[in-house]
Amino acid sequence: RSGLRIIPSGVYLPQWYLSWYPTFRCMFPDHLEDCGLEEAVSLAIQPINGNLIHAIAERWNPRTNTFWFPWGEMTITLDEFSNIMGLPEPKGDPRGPIEDQFLVNQGQVKTLEVIRKLTGKRSWHFLEKDGHQYLQLQELGETYSQFVNPASLSRTVADKYKNSIVTCTVGLIFFNNEEHIMDFRIARLFRKWGHVQVRHISIAMAALAFLYRGLAKFSIGDADSIEGCVFALQAWFYKHVGPQSCHFQNTDGQLSSMEHYRRKMEEVDDSTIIWDFFDREVIKSRYTYNPVRGSLLLGPFFIIEYHPERCLRQFSLRQRKAYPIESEGAIVECELDTEEWSGIYTYAQQRWESFAHLYLVLGPGM
Numbered sequence: 001r002s003g004l005r006i007i008p009s010g011v012y013l014p015q016w017y018l019s020w021y022p023t024f025r026c027m028f029p030d031h032l033e034d035c036g037l038e039e040a041v042s043l044a045i046q047p048i049n050g051n052l053i054h055a056i057a058e059r060w061n062p063r064t065n066t067f068w069f070p071w072g073e074m075t076i077t078l079d080e081f082s083n084i085m086g087l088p089e090p091k092g093d094p095r096g097p098i099e100d101q102f103l104v105n106q107g108q109v110k111t112l113e114v115i116r117k118l119t120g121k122r123s124w125h126f127l128e129k130d131g132h133q134y135l136q137l138q139e140l141g142e143t144y145s146q147f148v149n150p151a152s153l154s155r156t157v158a159d160k161y162k163n164s165i166v167t168c169t170v171g172l173i174f175f176n177n178e179e180h181i182m183d184f185r186i187a188r189l190f191r192k193w194g195h196v197q198v199r200h201i202s203i204a205m206a207a208l209a210f211l212y213r214g215l216a217k218f219s220i221g222d223a224d225s226i227e228g229c230v231f232a233l234q235a236w237f238y239k240h241v242g243p244q245s246c247h248f249q250n251t252d253g254q255l256s257s258m259e260h261y262r263r264k265m266e267e268v269d270d271s272t273i274i275w276d277f278f279d280r281e282v283i284k285s286r287y288t289y290n291p292v293r294g295s296l297l298l299g300p301f302f303i304i305e306y307h308p309e310r311c312l313r314q315f316s317l318r319q320r321k322a323y324p325i326e327s328e329g330a331i332v333e334c335e336l337d338t339e340e341w342s343g344i345y346t347y348a349q350q351r352w353e354s355f356a357h358l359y360l361v362l363g364p365g366m
Helices: 017-027 038-044 050-058 078-085 098-102 111-119 135-144 155-174 186-187 201-218 229-246 254-265 319-324 339-355
Strands: 065-070 073-074 128-131 132-137 182-184
Touching: 017 073, 017 155, 038 078, 038 155, 038 229, 050 201, 050 229, 050 254, 065 229, 078 201, 078 229, 135 155, 155 182, 155 201, 201 229, 229 254
Parallel strands: none
Antiparallel strands: 065 073, 128 132, 132 182
């Protein structure tokens, strides 16, 4: 890429949120924990090595939705992402109907109404950009930071405040960008925060999908920064390079450190790369089930067959002989406000066996 610029390192969450967060914790001490977000919030409040994120994102291939590293081809999966977030295991039968998993038919949900219900305001101001409406998270946070005594509020009003701050929290942690705005169509994936069957998986899926979209925009030159949950991407990279992560810890913010990371990636000893985030012989996938072979992913995005080489699609000659499976390419993109968005999960549920022979890379297009 040409025209590279330094991405600043430092605290990921904005100062206005850090100053308000303790107040909210005093008001509703257990709400984020009940929503499965407590660990994610604590992880997000940490320094982000911007140049490392940049060096990693340079190797993203939007056609295959994978990183093309010198040692092989890898991608961040839903299981890994949810593990990094510390999101608890969802409850309920994964083979149940879509209504039981997501409670509401997505095609019948009006996102604007969801946001209005969460905030309790019928005339909430949205920012218009690129033909879409965005929720301004800073304004949302400042509005609800005025209320510091929930004892004087009715339960209905207090619930609206709690839902609003969780919307704000999720927007900043998982969908952060330089403007601190969140596409309000994302709200379709959250709906009822406290329900055990929906809160964890919908959060993880939406966040991962948004990160994939941010990487794609960056890789084709549509953006100079990476939108999304980049601290999870940083943690994922450290996990896979294992003991060699010490070579990628420089956070001085100088452009020379990015060059350093590029050189070190070329010098990584591939024999020590940790290919599988989990030991799948011991820890079963929490977001998939295996009726006979393969796995149906629980969500409205995509379908894959589990395969031991899913994260080991090598493009080096040596490994290609051992793992001859080729990438099938990215899954077609679909807009959030189309019928395909609401119907793709049901379609996948009905047709997944016909796709079982394909080895698709985990990667929704949003």
